[in-house]
Amino acid sequence: MEFGFLLEQVVNGLVLGGYYLLIALGLSLIFSVGGVVNLAHGAFYALGAYLSVEITQYLGFGPAMVLSPLAVAMLGMLFERFILRRFYTADPILSLLVTFGLAMVAEQAIRIVWGAAPLSASIPPVFRGSVIVGDFLFSRYRLLILVVVAAVLLGVWLLLHKTSFGRVVRAGIQRPDMVAALGIRLQPYMTAIVMLGVGMAAMGGAFFAPITIVHPAMGAEIITVAFVVVVIGGLGSFWGVVIAALLVGVVRGITIHFVPAAGEASIYILMFLILLVRPRGLLGERIEKFE
Amino acid sequence: MARYSRRTLLKAGAAVAGASAIGFPAIGYGQNEKIKIGHLTPLTGFLGALGAYAQLGIRMAEEEINKSGGVMGRQLDITSEDSVNPATAATKAQRMLDQDGVAVLMGEINSASALTIMQVADRNKRLFMQIGARSDALRGKNCNKYTFHVDIPSTVMVNAVGKALVRDKMMKDKKFYTLTADYIFGHDLARAAKSFFDANGGKLIGDELVATDVTDFSPYLLKIRQARPDVVCSNLAGNQVTNLIKQYAEFGLPYPIVGFNLNTADAWAAGDGNLSGTWPTVWYHTSDVPSSKTFVANFIKKNGKPPENHAWIEYVSLKMMAQAMNATKSTGTDKLIGYFENETEFDILKGRKGYFRSWDHQLMQEAYPFTVKGKGQARDKWDTLELGAAIPGPSESLASIALTKEQNPCSM
Numbered sequence: 184m185e186f187g188f189l190l191e192q193v194v195n196g197l198v199l200g201g202y203y204l205l206i207a208l209g210l211s212l213i214f215s216v217g218g219v220v221n222l223a224h225g226a227f228y229a230l231g232a233y234l235s236v237e238i239t240q241y242l243g244f245g246p247a248m249v250l251s252p253l254a255v256a257m258l259g260m261l262f263e264r265f266i267l268r269r270f271y272t273a274d275p276i277l278s279l280l281v282t283f284g285l286a287m288v289a290e291q292a293i294r295i296v297w298g299a300a301p302l303s304a305s306i307p308p309v310f311r312g313s314v315i316v317g318d319f320l321f322s323r324y325r326l327l328i329l330v331v332v333a334a335v336l337l338g339v340w341l342l343l344h345k346t347s348f349g350r351v352v353r354a355g356i357q358r359p360d361m362v363a364a365l366g367i368r369l370q371p372y373m374t375a376i377v378m379l380g381v382g383m384a385a386m387g388g389a390f391f392a393p394i395t396i397v398h399p400a401m402g403a404e405i406i407t408v409a410f411v412v413v414v415i416g417g418l419g420s421f422w423g424v425v426i427a428a429l430l431v432g433v434v435r436g437i438t439i440h441f442v443p444a445a446g447e448a449s450i451y452i453l454m455f456l457i458l459l460v461r462p463r464g465l466l467g468e469r470i471e472k473f474e
Numbered sequence: 475m476a477r478y479s480r481r482t483l484l485k486a487g488a489a490v491a492g493a494s495a496i497g498f499p500a501i502g503y504g505q506n507e508k509i510k511i512g513h514l515t516p517l518t519g520f521l522g523a524l525g526a527y528a529q530l531g532i533r534m535a536e537e538e539i540n541k542s543g544g545v546m547g548r549q550l551d552i553t554s555e556d557s558v559n560p561a562t563a564a565t566k567a568q569r570m571l572d573q574d575g576v577a578v579l580m581g582e583i584n585s586a587s588a589l590t591i592m593q594v595a596d597r598n599k600r601l602f603m604q605i606g607a608r609s610d611a612l613r614g615k616n617c618n619k620y621t622f623h624v625d626i627p628s629t630v631m632v633n634a635v636g637k638a639l640v641r642d643k644m645m646k647d648k649k650f651y652t653l654t655a656d657y658i659f660g661h662d663l664a665r666a667a668k669s670f671f672d673a674n675g676g677k678l679i680g681d682e683l684v685a686t687d688v689t690d691f692s693p694y695l696l697k698i699r700q701a702r703p704d705v706v707c708s709n710l711a712g713n714q715v716t717n718l719i720k721q722y723a724e725f726g727l728p729y730p731i732v733g734f735n736l737n738t739a740d741a742w743a744a745g746d747g748n749l750s751g752t753w754p755t756v757w758y759h760t761s762d763v764p765s766s767k768t769f770v771a772n773f774i775k776k777n778g779k780p781p782e783n784h785a786w787i788e789y790v791s792l793k794m795m796a797q798a799m800n801a802t803k804s805t806g807t808d809k810l811i812g813y814f815e816n817e818t819e820f821d822i823l824k825g826r827k828g829y830f831r832s833w834d835h836q837l838m839q840e841a842y843p844f845t846v847k848g849k850g851q852a853r854d855k856w857d858t859l860e861l862g863a864a865i866p867g868p869s870e871s872l873a874s875i876a877l878t879k880e881q882n883p884c885s886m
């Protein structure tokens with residue numbers, strides 16, 4: 184029986200990892216291509232949640248889950264065009280400062296527009312409750328999130344590995360100078376990557392709004408976990424981030440099963456141990472421009 | 475002999491330094507100078523939403539008092555800041571006393587931050603009206619002469635809900651599973667809950683400590699399901715409660731859920747149909763008391779939404795402070811302490827007046843259990859809670875729900 188309980192935590196951790204993945208994958212992509220650590224990533228997650236709550240009131244749950252990430256992706260385009268673009272070749276400390284500042288501006292902006300009190304949001308009645316498969320309990324709503332994450336993941340993988348767009352992006356990660364020598368401007372690709380990245384973060388926010396508290400600082404809460412996932416997974420690696428996200432979800436679940444009070448600390452201990460053995464992360468590639 | 479004179483010298487030096495810190499700036503303040511009050515409350519972090527209401531409440535009281543002529547003919551000037559965390563709270567409190575020249579300190583919701591500000595008050599021998607933190611320990615083993623506590627402590631909340639559970643036959647021989655916020659307040663609440671279970675035949679079969687920044691409760695919910703309790707009980711705080719309520723509804727576990735701490739802002743944020751069970755509160759805006767209704771109407775007119783219990787408590791606290799200053803014609807620490815310790819009664823917009831008990835400085839007042847209104851019964855999105863009858867009942871003394879001298883180790 185004990186083993187069954189543990190297995191249930193492992194499966195639940197995998198589902199949770201899928202949600203971390205939505206936020207971490209974009210963060211990793213933006214860093215890999217642009218060399219910018221986007222500390223404002225959490226702000227887009229929060230915006231995605233707030234917009235989805237607003238849109239749900241008028242158009243319902245389904246449209247909100249689509250429109251909110253799209254709207255945030257548009258915002259991401261402006262963010263890339265007018266802010267991020269100036270910092271690709273600058274000292275990394277500058278991009279850290281500007282995105283950190285932007286994260287604070289965004290949090291205060293949310294406070295001004297929507298107020299400091301949390302917004303109220305619920306799961307649509309169809310997705311309420313749980314499904315029991317064998318001996319395992321699943322939240323119906325989280326299964327929906329799992330399906331969406333799997334679809335998004337497949338889409339991003341195909342985009343990166345099976346299209347000419349993806350080839351340029353991957354080449355741009357490793358050898359931007361060579362890509363430029365071939366007469367390809369990386370900038371439009373970067374715009375697209377940022378839109379994709381922040382759009383995914385917003386989707387994470389939109390889908391999590393009904394089951395977590397929607398408040399101005401929610402972005403700051405998620406960004407730390409997303410960073411841990413990116414660092415564990417290793418930069419520039421698609422599968423590294425995937426494995427790291429799932430691992431973080433599972434390790435947290437197992438720790439809570441045995442030592443509940445250490446649940447939140449466990450993911451940092453995991454990061455520490457992995458960095459001891461593999462300083463570049465699980466599947467991190469050697470990227471010349473960062474060496 | 476030489477040592478003695480050195481010590482005298484040090485004392486004299488300290489006296490001069492003290493006088494220059496406290497005395498000299500005071501020379502600058504004439505009779506018509508504003509009375510400065512330092513207000514600290516968490517505006518960020520897991521209690522930030524509550525702190526935002528607290529600020530609205532104290533601002534409204536400040537405005538009303540100033541419009542009606544101020545205190546002793548002087549206007550109030552409230553400096554209100556984010557207390558951030560226990561260390562920053564203490565630093566800011568000290569700065570407010572040293573540099574901003576505030577007469578008294580007020581505020582707080584976070585029990586850990588309240589504790590560090592209490593220490594600053596004690597060290598500086600200045601008054602701190604601790605408004606919103608609920609840990610028993612603050613008015614128990616950590617109590618001090620300079621601090622007065624307004625909000626209901628953990629034990630009162632446990633008693634309010636516990637008595638309702640006993641009445642509903644949800645206590646004797648029932649198996650309880652509790653989730654506890656992993657900081658001073660949660661630990662305190664868990665201790666109070668455990669003694670109530672022990673005294674009334676409830677059985678505690680599991681208790682999990684939950685870090686204050688946890689947003690995902692799914693692993694805890696799985697453990698609860700494995701333990702198969704009769705009742706799930708929350709000893710959580712702030713955002714934690716909202717997250718738990720939302721995810722408890724998401725997983726749809728069959729066990730009834732109750733809690734020993736909830737602020738209405740957390741309940742409002744839970745979303746339609748997610749909240750259930752019995753919870754405690756110190757005040758709710760649908761209260762029938764006429765003075766409370768006037769306050770609610772004015773607050774809505776000003777802010778476009780009803781006041782949360784932290785807006786109410788900040789409002790009545792500043793009114794109590796103003797009353798004390800007016801009555802003693804002073805902002806002096808000793809005179810104010812004397813006034814409160816006299817067990818002077820205050821109108822706190824409730825059915826019965828409140829007073830600070832002299833030996834532990836805790837405000838004696840009514841508390842209420844509440845349940846959740848059924849679907850379609852709420853008049854608007856704020857009107858979601860059904861307030862139970864005030865405890866203690868009209869024939870009992872207000873102190874009957876508070877900690878007794880045997881239970882409370884406070885000595886000043």
